[in-house]
Amino acid sequence: MEPEKILNISVDCVVFGYDTSTKSLNVLLIKRYLESETTKDILVDDYVLTGYHVYKTETLDETATRVLKELTGLTGQYKKQFKAFGDPDRLMNPKDLIWIKNAEFHKRTTTIAYYFLLKTEDVDLKNNKNKAQWFPVNALPELGFDHKQIIVEAYEDLKVKCLSEPIIFKLLPYKFTINEVQDLYQSILGIEIDNRNFRRKLINKKYIIALDEKQVGVSKKPAQLYMFSKEVYDTVFQKNYLISI
Amino acid sequence: MEPEKILNISVDCVVFGYDTSTKSLNVLLIKRYLESETTKDILVDDYVLTGYHVYKTETLDETATRVLKELTGLTGQYKKQFKAFGDPDRLMNPKDLIWIKNAEFHKRTTTIAYYFLLKTEDVDLKNNKNKAQWFPVNALPELGFDHKQIIVEAYEDLKVKCLSEPIIFKLLPYKFTINEVQDLYQSILGIEIDNRNFRRKLINKKYIIALDEKQVGVSKKPAQLYMFSKEVYDTVFQKNYLISI
């Protein structure tokens, strides 16, 4: 039996997935589709974030973890609560009203929004019951509720955060090349980075560790593989108080 | 008549106030006091943040603005929503249970936490009906609910944010001296800053504008006064994508 829900509080999850081979930063969305029973007109046909009510006995973090697991089967991924959305009319567009008419949704639901960072390859969409699908963060489909705004704000937070914390590696495989890291930064930030300067900078970090291994199965010069050591990072890390206003 | 409340969602406000003369970064707290009607034992005697339920017709931001206005009379202050706190047991300490027994509080209330930045001198505590009081952020009294943690997290956010955005000036009078800015950074960050380097850095900013005015009424060499121009800041500002991981 399902635990009791808090009907006016939900958690919504922006699942960011990076695809190293296509160099695309994606968001995982689920289909929202409804036809009129009488006329067969399409009433709702768009996408939404995955989310769910908070159970009465769980923390917000636990709700987020549960929602991600139900959607992707994954646990232990990087997650961040970044904002609460609670405008009285955030679920009040015509389509949203049609959609929630039958649901046990409260019309004034406040949602606590999280984002997750993972690799698209880690998610098996074949057998997904929610018809979940990846969309490039810069080419999103039509979105229900206020989920467009939620994604935009998650993405803004990610852009800022990836500059000061090594969360980027959550989006990459365990072993990666320097150019893959550069490509990822470029995808996220939408900028061009000088390869020589970037390499030098990254390779000089003590927590970026060159492995005795190269890429295999590529039809060109195979690149040196590296890993990120959180252990070394935590040891080496020191807060800096550089005021840059 | 009071608008209808959402009984399980509240906004809590961490009001930071800086006192330029004592160089103290403070938090505004209200008294929580309850005696047993029979034995006159003191049941609850501590402090809490100011907060209130969200009304059914207002946004979260509006709730925060309203709460601040009711406590201080002030509007238009810098405000930031920084985190939602929703653990099932966040109001479940023995004292908290005594306190909320008579209140129309839901025991599982999720709170959206905001912080405000202002000057202690702007708040008149004389006639305050909540017995509000300033406490140095590093010398907080005993706090109810999970408000200690909320303050700590607000303070962490402020420490990070003041390094990259000119929010520091929200805590200072309109006209200020360079040394006052330095003192404030030192208070917030708990560090020592070299005065010569700091002066040079700040004075070189185009948006720090020297006024044709000096301090008055000080019993020493009066210092040059400056102001912060948001207009110039917004013009001059350019995003930088410096990766510092």
Add this chain to the structure above:
DNA sequence: ACAAAAGTGTTATCAGTACACCCATGC
């Protein structure tokens, strides 16, 4: 004249930026 805080300059070091070609490999 004294106390108190304001204000000032130089040097060394480090990090960021700009920039163009050769190299190794798989096919």
Add this chain to the structure above:
DNA sequence: GCATGGGTGTACTGATAACACTTTTGT
């Protein structure tokens, strides 16, 4: 042998960090 992306070095510039004494004012 050629196409593809991997990998490399140098010089310039600007910012930060370290450091101690003189100046101005009110009392």
